[in-house]
Amino acid sequence: MPAVELKGVFPYLVSPIDAAGRVKRDVLAALVEHLIAAGVHGLTPLGSTGEFAYLDTEQRLEIVDCVVRAARGRVPVIAGVAATTIKGAVELAAKVVALGADGVLAILEAYFPISDHGVEAYFRAIAEAVPCPIVLYTNPQFQRSDLTLPVIERLSAIDNISYIKDASTNTGRLLSILNATQGRMKIFAASAHIPACVMLIGGVGWMAGPACIIPRESVALYELARQGEWEKAMRLQRRLWAVNEAFAKYSLAACIQGALDIQGFPVGDPLPPPAPLSEEGRAEVKRGLAMAAG
């Protein structure tokens, strides 16, 4: 199977769940349709914004199933796979691929600190379990372990590990990864990086929650960057940044859920105890959306 090449804007999808714990398939399908119409290049269910840590396996699989069916092959679907054990991750990865996911965003959850050797074994096992592209995910803010540069280098030698999404705020680290892996590892920005900067240094796109609520503007920014129109890209980037700032300030999932609600997608609130977006947060998100609209 020739691997699909991943690049461009991949919104991190929310996971709409009703009070009884059921996936709101119609709302999620409508969001997928809306995003594809806006030109996004792929979809990422079950990232941080997708509240994976708050969903059971059944809910996670139904989210992936719903997104795959709604996307109908028009854009690749890269599903989040998070677990604390290798066994759990490998099983979940196999299931999301069986449901039609085109790739796996591999996330390591941990309770105890874990050695570089263990981190490497975890991601390697996932890559060996499924034939599709693997996007490594690293988030020093929420993860209890981190992908070090030597581990990333070693993992980049594996055929189907050729992407990384780095959710640190340290943009210089991305250039170090690019240099160290001599281009074998392609970079997706997260919302904590300035997308235009990541594109400048050689990134291939971004996987991020804000793209859910400003999809057209995100695609326009991507296109400007790809064409080397850096001054125009930065003018747009400057306007869009307020959305990322709100996203960083308020809880990730709650922020995108609140914004989508404002935009007419009743995706609901975080599963308690995490709180819904505050009134103050809603006001800031509205200002961000207005600024993004220019």
Added chain:
Amino acid sequence: MPAVELKGVFPYLVSPIDAAGRVKRDVLAALVEHLIAAGVHGLTPLGSTGEFAYLDTEQRLEIVDCVVRAARGRVPVIAGVAATTIKGAVELAAKVVALGADGVLAILEAYFPISDHGVEAYFRAIAEAVPCPIVLYTNPQFQRSDLTLPVIERLSAIDNISYIKDASTNTGRLLSILNATQGRMKIFAASAHIPACVMLIGGVGWMAGPACIIPRESVALYELARQGEWEKAMRLQRRLWAVNEAFAKYSLAACIQGALDIQGFPVGDPLPPPAPLSEEGRAEVKRGLAMAAG
């Protein structure tokens, strides 16, 4: 139902799982028998040492079932209940109580930061869902949220929340909790505190992994402290401390698993990717056990 009064030494049990993911019921039952024979005052399955974060719901329930059956009512069983959502915690608490657990060690797992209000709602919901005593658990090292003093004060007003196990290293905080709740909240030490000190300031015992491997010595220390034999208690405490030091230095579960293996209980290793106890760690644990033996 008159609530049982909890006090004394409650070993944090490991969770013996075989390569196929099945609970080794016979090994666990033998360990329970051994600990009760050594005089422990209660048992705590599914604490940190019990690798709860690495087990699925089915495995967790089987562990509790096995411990309850092996204990046969001789000592109270306080089962760990950890979840990211209120719904998940309430359901799990009801199940462990239905299996015969005498109390719940309530643990909040979190991916996103969570407000004091959310933390309080989580523990309150568990307390309302089950009729038995709740032991609050707080571990600033591994938890992404923390129980603040005002939250602990408010929770102490709830009838069946009258215990807390604090796994910080900050012993002064325990005295602040005792003073602020005017004795409504009873304190169990964790392995990061010196048990003799926690008893001196008014604690009621300890819930900790090391008690699994030095049960007789732990019970002797508890008795000395309860009798106010502080000099004798400290002589014993000084000898036992090396076990807590090893426990802090190496991964909690791996350390106790390695020590139990040395003692003839083939409980197995951590579920990968966490690593088994290193050779160096085994040597240090052996030295600690020898020192504890006097």
Added chain:
Amino acid sequence: MPAVELKGVFPYLVSPIDAAGRVKRDVLAALVEHLIAAGVHGLTPLGSTGEFAYLDTEQRLEIVDCVVRAARGRVPVIAGVAATTIKGAVELAAKVVALGADGVLAILEAYFPISDHGVEAYFRAIAEAVPCPIVLYTNPQFQRSDLTLPVIERLSAIDNISYIKDASTNTGRLLSILNATQGRMKIFAASAHIPACVMLIGGVGWMAGPACIIPRESVALYELARQGEWEKAMRLQRRLWAVNEAFAKYSLAACIQGALDIQGFPVGDPLPPPAPLSEEGRAEVKRGLAMAAG
């Protein structure tokens, strides 16, 4: 010169400075007189509470000179010596000893991270430069380096390094130090530890800001602990703890300065930009003092 044996209650003195930057010698001398009359066993100028980081060399030396003269040999004076360079520390240590200090509280200031080797070299050089007892100081909260257990062990082999004041909140670490150095290193508690607990495990006293404002009660607590009257000690300790809580909550120097002002010692406020004790802080300190008075 036979080294004086240090033990008991050593208040951390504030550094009263007027608006023009001059040491208020009369206020400081009156405080020294008051503390000695209250029975304290020693005095420690230029600790954290003494704002050493905010004073120039001349001011520091005048503080030490004033305290030595006021003490008139009735109790030992252990002067804080803090520097970023070995050269600076050695010079300052020689000067405070020349002024009559009976010992040195050795503090390592750092801007860049520093290796264990460098930390050891710093303290060793001070010990070699002066003939008096050295008290090692370690504060993981404010220091950019830390004294690790192996470094403490090595330093304990030096003749005139036989005391350590640990300002972490980790009381278990103190027992580890005692065990590892087999008693060669004697422990002074800091305000973040419960003094009664540190005495129980074998400490020799405490060096702390709160002893400035509750000197009589501190001395009474020390005597009860020394006599093995642990229950009585804990009853008193429980009452005194509120003062340590306020001290931890508000800025160290500001808190003691505010309390001394309430007690009739016009020691002034922190040197700006650090702020004076807030009204809320003053109220809490007053409550603490009332509770301590019983």
Added chain:
Amino acid sequence: MPAVELKGVFPYLVSPIDAAGRVKRDVLAALVEHLIAAGVHGLTPLGSTGEFAYLDTEQRLEIVDCVVRAARGRVPVIAGVAATTIKGAVELAAKVVALGADGVLAILEAYFPISDHGVEAYFRAIAEAVPCPIVLYTNPQFQRSDLTLPVIERLSAIDNISYIKDASTNTGRLLSILNATQGRMKIFAASAHIPACVMLIGGVGWMAGPACIIPRESVALYELARQGEWEKAMRLQRRLWAVNEAFAKYSLAACIQGALDIQGFPVGDPLPPPAPLSEEGRAEVKRGLAMAAG
């Protein structure tokens, strides 16, 4: 006095001191000559790389005096002013300006945590004390306080505070500062940011240690960025990044001192206890220099 407009490459100078504590004026003057010949746009003595925290006032003033005299007005000299008290900072700022410095890099040292109000008061007092441009410095890694966005906004309203050098690794924060201050605050990158990215988002240059050892290449990169030649800039940037990586990995001052020694400037080692660049570090710096040379 019309304020000079600051922009371009400002190497962070080292502070060559001999074993007796004397400034090696000839070595420093030769370095200044070399850097000006290489085309740098300004010079910054007494930044982090200049070991300000390890020098006394006299040494600091002599460093500034030497740099001002060697520069002979050909490029602006922005001298670091660091203190813990407002009084100390104001006095030092006046002195460096009296010696001929064209601007002040204002650094807040702190031992106790400090409120936003105190942080603002500190920088405001420096700005009022001297007539020249002030560059705010913020380094969350080494400073015990941080400049928050609201404080930066308020300070940007002061006439002669119009620059900030942010030594975090968070490049997104720079865009937030630019947006929030609507361009009133101009941004200098630090070595932890990718200079090309900071230029892209609207920065005016960089103040950093690595520019000391790759001055020509740094100036070339600045020129490419200023001309909007982003692809060419990135090709050069990619080669130069290894120097910044070494700088981040090894101690800042030691790294630049080691590299300058390799290049023929005997600037000496850090003042102990900080250690000189290790053999491994020297090798990595050499590789970085070779890579930078293309």
